[in-house]
Each structure stands twice: as C-alpha cells, then as structure tokens.
Amino acid sequence: MSAGSVAVVVADEIGIPSWDLYELSIPFTVFGKPQPDLSDHWYDLRLCSTREAGHETGREAGQGAGEFGITLRTPYGLEGLTGADTVVVTSVPDACIEEDAPLPAGLADALRAAHASGARMVSLCTGAFALAEAGLLDGRRATAHWMHTAQLAARYPDVTVDDSVLYVDDGDVLTSAGLTAGLDLCLHLVRRDLGAHVANQLARRMVVPAHRPGGQAQFIDLSVPESDDAGLGPVLEWARARLDRPLTVDDLARRAAMSPRTFYRRLHEATGTTPLRWLLNQRIARAQSLLETTDLPVERVGELSGLGTANNLRHHFLKQVGVSPGDYRRSFFTRPAA
Structure with missing residues (x-):
C-alpha cells in the first residue's frame, strides 16, 4: 500500500545548476525509496516535466547536455499531476525570477487544477514563484530562499512573505526556503503522514537533524x-x-x-x-x-x-x-x- 502519490515538477531548465540538482534530489531521497522496515506504507513518486513526457530536460535541441553534462528524461508530462496526492515544485528557471519571464507553458494551469482536485501543494526554494503565479499563495503566508523573498513579495503583494523561517505549513499549501530547508520540509511531511518515529528514523539514516521546526531562522549569521x-x-x-x-x-x-x-x-x-x-x-x-x-x-x-x-x-x-x-x-x- 502507498502513503500517497507524490508528483515532482521539473521545469525546463532544472537540473543544470548544482543547487537545482540538490533540491530536485531531496524529494527523491525522502519519498522515492521505500522503507519497508519503517512503514508498510510508503510513497509512489513520479517525475513530471513541463515539457512532453519522455523529453529530456536541461538541454535544447542541438545543444549540449548542460553545465554538468546531465540530462533528465521524465516518464510524465504535466498530465502526471492529475490525481496526485502531493505536488512538489522545485526551483523554477532563473529567468522567471531575474527577468520576469513567464513560467513554462501550462504549468500554472496544471498547478491550479491539481490543487482544485485536492492535492497538497509544496514548493522548495523558488518553486514558490510558481505557486504564487498560479494564485495558490494569495492570502497565505509563504517563504522562499532569503535571496529571493524580496522579489517574491514585490511581484505578488497578496502573498505574506516571511523570509525568516525554514518553511511554512499552511495546511494544504506548504513552502520552504532554499537548499537544506527543503529537506526539513519534506521530513516534516513524513512526520505529518507517518508519524514522528518514522520521520526521526529516516532522518537518522540520512544523517541529518531529526526535526528542525519551520519557525527556525533560515539564515543564521x-x-x-x-x-x-x-x-x-x-x-x-x-x-x-x-x-x-x-x-x-x-x-x-x-x-x-x-x-x-x-x-x-x-x-x-x-x-x-x-x-x-x-x-x-x-x-x-x-x-x-x-x-x-x-x-x-x-x-x-x-x-x-x-x-x-x-x-x-x-x-x-x-x-x-x-x-x-x-x-x-x-x-x-x-x-x-x-
């Protein structure tokens, strides 16, 4: 049996910079590998590209394989978000933040549809920009990497942006700060779904703190x-x-x-x-x-x-x-x- 299906959104250019690879690896590490000795129920994970299923991400036709020679071929497109219990959006392309470029085509509509059908929506780092563009953060408190929270607040004034926390749990919509804060949020989801004991044991296997509450500071001098x-x-x-x-x-x-x-x-x-x-x-x-x-x-x-x-x-x-x-x-x- 499954603890629920988790659809991870991979935007066009994700998987090239090292920090995007790191954040993309977090939901795979937490949700992707069954832990039968910890719980009979684990997650069904699927990788969903903003392009068509089977298309390689991280490269354009005729170009090389990206900064590190890495490409990803996803088995699902955005249709894979349909019916998912949890949707995780990792970092969006830099141009969507720095140049106010539009999100990949169809992404905002797919996120709205998934939420309307009852999916729990989760963003890691700048994935919050995608949730905000879809209108899913309006009237809510949210966070992102502290380097981008000012842009998030300026672009989406209906969102209450908190740049001082690791993550925000607003029930059916959750957002995290950057990098390791995404791991804190994913372990928090395991804690919510399967209990503190399972989350603590999983954290121990990953050699990370068992529980950093979301209210801790995301940037410590x-x-x-x-x-x-x-x-x-x-x-x-x-x-x-x-x-x-x-x-x-x-x-x-x-x-x-x-x-x-x-x-x-x-x-x-x-x-x-x-x-x-x-x-x-x-x-x-x-x-x-x-x-x-x-x-x-x-x-x-x-x-x-x-x-x-x-x-x-x-x-x-x-x-x-x-x-x-x-x-x-x-x-x-x-x-x-x-």
Missing part, C-alpha cells in the same frame, strides 16, 4: 568568531536526557559553563531559536515518540516529556502539532514487538 569551548552539543544532549525534570536557562548555562546571556546568544546563533523554545520543541518530540511507541496514559506522557499535566500537554500539543495527543496516538501508535 555565522560570521561571529567561533567559540573556544567544546560547543553546545554536550549540554544539549545532557538536556535531552533530562526532559522529564524542570530545566531552566540558568541550568543549561551552568552546565555549559557560560553566563545565561552568553548561552542564550550562542544557542540562538547556532539554531535560530531561543533556549526555552528549543526545550519546548524537544519535549513535544519526546511526547510524540511516547504516544507512538507506548500505551502510557496521557498524564504519564506529560510527566515524562516535561510538559507536566495532561492539560498542559494537550495545550502545547494542539498548538505545535495541530491535533490532540489522543488523536495523534490513534493515527500513529504502533505497538512494539515483544
């Missing part, structure tokens, strides 16, 4: 001098092992042998989030894992995750995850083998 200490890793691991206990910024700073003000600044520089927000994100993740893998009462899940009472757990869980702990468990609980 790393021009500050490197610290002369051993880094934040040890103190953060120490905190993760003690989420069931009261923890304050002072506790973390003391463990890191820093002043609270220095610790706050160092963590924000490294992660784009505050110590208290980081702790809350870790506790929500712990609660998700416990709800998926144990039958402990909700009250006990709240205690072990450090969120306190069942009411406090429900409050934060609804706000962060969008469903109640009980509904989440009914969707994702898997009884571990004896």
